[in-house]
Amino acid sequence: MRQFAVIGLGQFGSSVALSLAQKGCEVLAIDRDQDRVDEIADQVSQSVTVDAADEKALHSLGMKDIDVAIVSTGEDIEASISIVLILKEIGVKEIIAKAVTQIHGAILKKVGADRVIFPERDMGERIAESLASPNVMDYSEISETHSIVELVAPKKFWGKSISDLKLEEDTKVSIAAIKRKVPVVTPEGETEFKEEINIRPRPEDKINRSDTLIMIGSFEGIQKVRGIQ
Amino acid sequence: MEIDDKKESIQTKKQNEVETIIEVGKFYFLNQKFDEAIAEYRKAIDLDARNADAYYNLGITLEAISDQDGARDAFEKALELEPENKGAREHYDRLVEE
Numbered sequence: 001m002r003q004f005a006v007i008g009l010g011q012f013g014s015s016v017a018l019s020l021a022q023k024g025c026e027v028l029a030i031d032r033d034q035d036r037v038d039e040i041a042d043q044v045s046q047s048v049t050v051d052a053a054d055e056k057a058l059h060s061l062g063m064k065d066i067d068v069a070i071v072s073t074g075e076d077i078e079a080s081i082s083i084v085l086i087l088k089e090i091g092v093k094e095i096i097a098k099a100v101t102q103i104h105g106a107i108l109k110k111v112g113a114d115r116v117i118f119p120e121r122d123m124g125e126r127i128a129e130s131l132a133s134p135n136v137m138d139y140s141e142i143s144e145t146h147s148i149v150e151l152v153a154p155k156k157f158w159g160k161s162i163s164d165l166k167l168e169e170d171t172k173v174s175i176a177a178i179k180r181k182v183p184v185v186t187p188e189g190e191t192e193f194k195e196e197i198n199i200r201p202r203p204e205d206k207i208n209r210s211d212t213l214i215m216i217g218s219f220e221g222i223q224k225v226r227g228i229q
Numbered sequence: 230m231e232i233d234d235k236k237e238s239i240q241t242k243k244q245n246e247v248e249t250i251i252e253v254g255k256f257y258f259l260n261q262k263f264d265e266a267i268a269e270y271r272k273a274i275d276l277d278a279r280n281a282d283a284y285y286n287l288g289i290t291l292e293a294i295s296d297q298d299g300a301r302d303a304f305e306k307a308l309e310l311e312p313e314n315k316g317a318r319e320h321y322d323r324l325v326e327e
Contacts, residue, residue, distance in 0.1 A: 137295070152295040181293040183259045190316055191255050191286055193293045209263055210293045 005066045007052045008073030009036040053079040055086050063090045074098040088112030153211040154228045163203035171224045173217030181210040247277045258290050266290045281311035
């Protein structure tokens with residue numbers, strides 16, 4: 001099983017640590033603040049109160065067996081850069097670091113972070129996307145040119161098959177999955193719906209009124225699809 | 230006494246009518262005719278604005294077609310009328326969290 005270390009247990013770090021632990025992963029949680037460590041201590045495999053920017057202290061934790069380290073001391077820019085450097089020296093296989101500015105992110109990459117994340121910026125973009133068009137349920141960029149979007153099926157699509165839509169030809173956007181809310185009756189006799197997911201739907205599969213579509217495509221392509229009512 | 234009996238009989242008749250309309254709504258919903266189901270539930274609410282079941286079913290149908298705001302309002306109303314409605318509580322809490 002992959003072993004994770006989360007360094008910096010602010011709101012972001014502790015939520016990453018707890019989610020990983022809930023999924024059954026081995027998690028070593030680290031912070032220099034005793035209270036923050038105490039808060040999640042009994043929910044993760046191991047927790048330590050230590051200043052991770054202290055090279056000796058970090059070495060003493062046996063971090064070389066860690067597969068993925070998440071450095072989420074973003075606000076303390078200097079500390080996060082030092083920690084990434086030390087982790088790289090120790091030989092941690094994968095380092096993911098949280099950045100607060102573009103420059104901070106660029107430095108983290110330079111000193112050895114395999115992946116830099118900007119949670120606040122990304123969340124801001126997602127919220128803006130969903131506010132700008134209420135039919136967008138979720139949105140995330142998967143590269144500098146492409147994104148993945150979860151969109152409520154536009155009226156124009158209802159009752160049509162994927163091949164009828166000619167989406168790929170017109171916009172180069174493809175439907176990766178269809179989430180459908182299917183009406184059911186519970187054992188208690190109440191009406192309810194259950195969600196079914198159709199991964200890689202076939203060209204003849206039809207779009208329903210209660211569908212949301214998970215689509216992948218270029219920014220321009222996705223923009224075109226979002227304009228369809 | 231006779232007037233009271235008459236009143237009660239009218240009340241029961243109205244109640245039965247509302248229940249029938251909700252059943253028709255459920256039939257449409259189960260057949261994925263969402264607009265028709267919504268129209269039936271709204272008809273039931275027009276007749277009996279204090280019917281938590283009509284609001285609950287309206288909420289389920291609106292949520293099924295991803296009208297999250299409309300669904301949340303309907304579940305909220307169902308809970309206002311019937312605070313112990315478990316289904317409405319679960320859906321409402323989830324929608325508020327989203």
